[in-house]
Amino acid sequence: MAADPFDSALDLLRRLNPKQTTDHLNDIISLCPDLTEDLLSSVDQPLGVRRCKQTGRDYLLCDYNRDGDSHRSPWSNQFDPPLDGGEPGVGGASAEGGSEGAGEAGLPGDRVRRMEVRANEAFDVYRDLYYEGGVSSVYFWNLDDGFAGVVLLKKSSPQGNTAAEGVWDSIHVFEASERGRTTNYKLTSTVILNLSQGGARASGGGGGGSLDLSGNMTRQVEQDLPVESDESHIVNIGRLVEDMELKMRNLLQEVYFGKLKGVVGDLRSVGSLSEGQRDRDAQRELIGSMRR
Template sequence: MASMDPFDSALDLLRRLNPKHTTSHLDSLIALAPDLTEDLLSSVDQPLTVRRCRQTNRDYLLCDYNRDGDSHRSPWSNTFDPPLDDGAGGVGGVGEGGVSEGAGEGAVPSERVRAMEIRANEAFDIYRELYYEGGVSSVYFWNLDDGFAGVVLLKKSSPSGGATQGIWDSIHVFEAIERGRTTHYKLTSTVILSLSDSTAGPDAVDLSGNMTRQVEQELPVETDDSHVANVGRLVEDMELKMRNLLQEVYFGKAKDVVGDLRSLGSLSEGARDREAQREIIGSMGERRGGGW
């Protein structure tokens, strides 16, 4: 029997563990196999972490797409925290002004893509307030050879200290391949949901999981603002679909399981219902036997 690939084995193991503790599980795997660090960090979606931008005093979200080692780029100031060493480069190479473009270490978007990134952050900040009534949002763009790509991050947590706790993390990664007057968008969306309460014992509730969906669409483009509007519509539609699916999967299935484990009615009421059911079935059998 051929030996399994360590990376595939690590992903397979993570799929079987509680998604609520993905970050700690990922840290343990990296400690066991340090050579898989970059592959795991770029492939596994983790609950989003919030950091405060030192220059603008605004919160932003951390992910692998704005990371360079232990530093992360703020979408508000376009700077890394902690600051990078001079000469740090990215996968896209170094562009004008010594700025690296693309996605990767020390990379920041080109002037045109950065302008779209700024408008997208402003738009999704409004979207976050309207749909989530709180939380934190961040948008990061980077250059591609035939277009650009980006990620839209949204996080909402319930107030701490309450009897119940809930965390919603949305990660929307997209590619925009420009083809003249139209652009081909490919969107991959992941929602990480965690729900729990502080009840101890057998009555405690803990629901955690994630869902990933993908969509591709060709849309018309007139100006760069059209890209922001198109991505916004794609993310909005995908979030609505995934929310409805999560409502069915999480709450519908949990309700079915609880209903099978414990009846809401008393034992005497259940016995009467079963007896009435047997009588109806018995009478129907007698009528069929009599030629009805």
């Protein structure tokens, strides 16, 4: 039985270097153009940055604000480059990736757009407090029984530091199903982390060596929360994203840095070899005396 090309492409991407996901994805798309929309809406990539021509503010690029080769700015609500034939109608995508408009993002309705503007203002403050820099963007779109959206956050290492590089991308896709005084929120969060150490130090012969640590993590949560007004949606989404980012940061610290510390500790001895040998000899002598 022949393997499904889409499943095979996803399986291949999981086995390749996550730091080069965008390059690998473009290579697969060039080989299988029919999979373009499905792959772009299913594979999380490092977020691109573009400057809004109307406001001069940076915003993040993803599949949820893309229409063809154009991306919508959350600050001006305009597509860049402008779409042929005018602006699209109201549309959007499902938070679970089955898109009514993933890759063909429409403009949100008036009410949802007002919430989008407020959410961008709120998460701009969150970004400044938690990340002390970087770029944030929030995009909303309409659903039949509510609305959905994505919260994007990106932080890169300071420019000009060639010895150490680091990029954090977090993508929080949510779906809000309104049910009277309560709303059901489904949140899918992905963190893409790229860390490297080396570059100038390694090539300069300083003996520092090089390190490349890259990967991603995805978690989901579903919760019913009370809603009194549209402002309550912003508060609820903010709390869900904040809690999820805290949990994922702790998991990354344990998985990435805890495992790395253990590996380095096994490979590198802090003391000299002679001291280590003396300790092992003393240990064997002690165990031998206990057996007599």
